[in-house]
Amino acid sequence: MSEQPDATGAAGVTPLRVVIALCLVAPFAAMLWVGSYAKTGPAFIGIPFFYWYQMLWVLISTALTMIAYRLWQRDRRDRGGREGGVPQ
Known part of the structure; x- marks a missing residue:
């Protein structure tokens, strides 16, 4: 089963989002x-x-938050810059 975005543009839980x-x-x-x-x-x-x-x-929390932010940016970029159905 493939991860298809719903009407709002969110694809649900992905491995990348679990890491975040x-x-x-x-x-x-x-x-x-x-x-x-x-x-x-x-x-x-x-x-x-x-x-x-x-x-x-x-220090560890700072590093983990930076990693999560970078991964979130990558996730948004991979989804075409859409999050919550709002085009950018």
Whole structure:
């Protein structure tokens, strides 16, 4: 079965959109699982694990959001610049 756009131009769930969603959900899942990082060791340059782990996720979240945005642009370009039925 092929992915045909409906009347609004949206083709539904595609593998690319799943990757985009995973990029955006991963930081939330990592930060909501507090038990995985609620400890002091190992320390990194004197900073307890609890703090440097969260600071590391700020950088990871930025990278994942950039990747999701680029993939979203590619998805829109592949669909002919249409999203939500509004021509561009």
